[in-house]
Amino acid sequence: MLNQLIGIIFSETFVFSIFRITTPILFAALAAVIAERAGVTNIGLEGIMMISALTGVIFSAKLQSAWLGLLFAILLGVLTALMIGFFALKLKTDIILAGIAVNMLGNGGTIFVMFLVSGDRGYSANLASKVMPAINIPILQNIPILGKILSGHNILTYFAFICVLLVWILLYKTPMGLQIRAVGESPNAADSVGVSVNRIKYIALGLSGALAGMGGAFMSMGYMSSFNTNMTAGRGFIALAAEAMGRAEPVGTMLTSLLFGFADALANNMQSLGLPQELVAMTPYVFTVVGLAIYAASTLKKNRKKLE
Amino acid sequence: MKKYLSVLLAALMVLTIMAGCGGGNGGNTSTPSNNPSTPADNGGSAPSGSEPLKVANVVNGNLGDKSFFDSCEAGLKKLQDDGVITYKTFELGATDADQPKWVSTLDELSADGSYDLIVCGTYQMDAILNDCAAKYPDQKYFIYDAEVAQPNVASITFKQNDLGYLVGTAAALMTTSSMEKINPEKVIGFVGGEDGPVINDFLTGFIQGAQAADPEVKIDTQYVGNFYDTGKGKEIANVMVNNKCDVIWGVAGGAGNGAAEAAAEKDIWFIGVDSDQEATFSANQPQMAAVTIFSGLKNCGDGIIYMMGKLKDGSIEWGKTTQLGIAEGGVGLTSGGNFAKLPDNIKKALDDVAPKVTSGEIKVDTAFDESFDIKGLRDSVRP
Missing domain, CATH: 3.40.50.2300 (Response regulator)
Incomplete structure (x- = not known):
């Protein structure tokens, strides 16, 4: 069985599937990174993804353009994230509660809106929605093994990994990033030097909503070709774990997201080898617990060193 | 401006919560126009007669699944069109957060006592119905795709x-x-x-x-x-x-x-x-x-029509399970x-x-x- 498993892990389709599975998690995890660095915990990622997944399907069907669908999905993601900001920053509700409210909105509200728009309730059977194209990368696709692994993904999969770079540049190479980090680390200090703390937090939440929105759009317009109720199925929460394990660093978060993608892909294959489903379903969560334990141990060590 | 916006957002939230609660099938309660002329009322079994039966359809999910719940709904609709019943559907949502609503809705409908029959289904409801049926022994229930051993429940399962x-x-x-x-x-x-x-x-x-x-x-x-x-x-x-x-x-x-x-x-x-x-x-x-x-x-709707026929002609066995296969x-x-x-x-x-x-x-x-x-x-x- 171990030999079989190793054979599967080193197969091209397996590695290819890791990138596909990782994509929605990575988008949402990057969304969590930006929000977290600005000191606003965006727990509503799951809800934003659901709302954007539906928005993308509706607008791509009505406007007959996948790109316009994506644009509106991002827009709604931003608006929903800003709504969390409005509740938390302006009306001073607990941001966790605001996030939970958005998650509930994403759950029940999407069914409600889908029914209003198309008469569907379970899945968007009546909406002729579009999907984002898959891309074959010229030269690369002809390289034997690499081509099959790296070429032919959905355009949003490539963009998710490009976003890792973009978020890194934003956080570490731009004045805005400096302000975001300053606000996140010490809002009072940032305020004292004239940074508008709430403005930065709104911007961070907006960016976070845009990224989660793309993750949602990928679910219904790339991964699948339709919207299904509850289709994000907890990926927004897995993303929060990936962000925590990745210490809110873009690159670290990418690696932990890939780890989740790997664990998920592995779980899918382990079942067909006859391992019990309950055991296999635990795999991604075992990775989380182990990862968090390693993280906790390393911070503890670091802190101890600091004290010495 | 801000005030209006917050009111608007609050309204949106309330709407969403209500969407999950359903009750959107107001039209279903209308009495059928054709006069029911049901034959053979043997008068022996409790809820049968020439008057259309009043049925509550409890859905522990949402309609639109293009499957189970829709099939059941279609069966009830057909029965209503034929003048056998009048019914009302209660959609309760499928997630863990909706589960308390399943219990409370079933309890309220049973306590209300105005329904001749309450229909619900799926294995997720069997424990809930078991408690509820024991608490309200005079209320009759159908449960499909699950079994409940109570003297006032008829269970329908599929082969x-x-x-x-x-x-x-x-x-x-x-x-x-x-x-x-x-x-x-x-x-x-x-x-x-x-x-x-x-x-x-x-x-x-x-x-x-x-x-x-x-x-x-x-x-x-x-x-x-x-x-x-x-x-x-x-x-x-x-x-x-x-x-x-x-x-x-x-x-x-x-x-x-x-x-x-x-x-x-x-x-x-x-x-x-x-x-x-x-x-x-x-x-x-x-x-x-x-x-x-x-x-x-799995023709849930046909199953319910089959059982309703048995209820009407008095051959239904309460407390028993009816298994429906290819022939039925x-x-x-x-x-x-x-x-x-x-x-x-x-x-x-x-x-x-x-x-x-x-x-x-x-x-x-x-x-x-x-x-x-x-x-x-x-x-x-x-x-």
Whole structure:
């Protein structure tokens, strides 16, 4: 069985599937990174993804353009994230509660809106929605093994990994990033030097909503070709774990997201080898617990060193 | 301005919560126009008579599943159109957060006492109904796809193992045939929702039917772990294609749509479940409709109509379970659309097998039998 498993892990389709599975998690995890660095915990990622997944399907069907669908999905993601900001920053509700409210909105509200728009309730059977194209990368696709692994993904999969770079540049190479980090680390200090703390937090939440929105759009317009109720199925929460394990660093978060993608892909294959489903379903969560334990141990060590 | 915006947002939130509560079927309560002229009222059994029965349909999910709940709703609608009942549907939502509502709604409707009959279904409701039925012994209930042993409840279950046997027979003959999209390897796949008795009952019949048709056929069984993660459904089906499956049966609710997507992309055959999925896909997803060869049906609505007939003529047995199989129209295969593409020998085999399963000449095991070793069966046929 171990030999079989190793054979599967080193197969091209397996590695290819890791990138596909990782994509929605990575988008949402990057969304969590930006929000977290600005000191606003965006727990509503799951809800934003659901709302954007539906928005993308509706607008791509009505406007007959996948790109316009994506644009509106991002827009709604931003608006929903800003709504969390409005509740938390302006009306001073607990941001966790605001996030939970958005998650509930994403759950029940999407069914409600889908029914209003198309008469569907379970899945968007009546909406002729579009999907984002898959891309074959010229030269690369002809390289034997690499081509099959790296070429032919959905355009949003490539963009998710490009976003890792973009978020890194934003956080570490731009004045805005400096302000975001300053606000996140010490809002009072940032305020004292004239940074508008709430403005930065709104911007961070907006960016976070845009990224989660793309993750949602990928679910219904790339991964699948339709919207299904509850289709994000907890990926927004897995993303929060990936962000925590990745210490809110873009690159670290990418690696932990890939780890989740790997664990998920592995779980899918382990079942067909006859391992019990309950055991296999635990795999991604075992990775989380182990990862968090390693993280906790390393911070503890670091802190101890600091004290010495 | 700010005030209005916050009021607007609050209103939006309230709307969402209400969307989950349902009650959107106000039209269903209207009394039917045609005057009911029901024959033979033997007066013996409690809630029967020439007046239409007042029925409450409790849905522990949402309508629009294109499957179970919709089928039940359609059955009740037909009964109402025929003047047999008037009904009202209560949609309660499917998630964990909605579960307290299932309990409270069932309790309120029972306490209300104005309904002659309360209909609910799925194994998720059996414990809830069991408590409720004991608390309100004068209220009558139907539960479908689950069993409740209370003297005021009539349970309706479906022989999904018989259905599985038919589907397994067809799938095994397909993978050994020379149809298009079929590879030389004799491997078929089963994407289940959860590793539980109802899904495993489908599986038991599926494996036994397939093995009876051709003992060399291997069955790759995997579970999504829920009924809504379409992405996982797709990944699992992809893995099955790598394992050389060329026919996949998706028995996983919405997650089954993911398996259908994978089947369309990899150009293999998909078999639907619970409703005519080819018809559903054909609206806007022609590639998925094209690979859906047929669907295995669990006709919940017909089951309820069947039981209502028994209630009307007084032959219903409260406290008992009625099992509906192929002969009663409880389960069966769709015969339209792509079904015509099946080679004649497969159609003939299905026609031969169905009466034998009904008559008991072919005995199909059931996963509800505690002593039955489903794990052993599942592992013995893995590719």
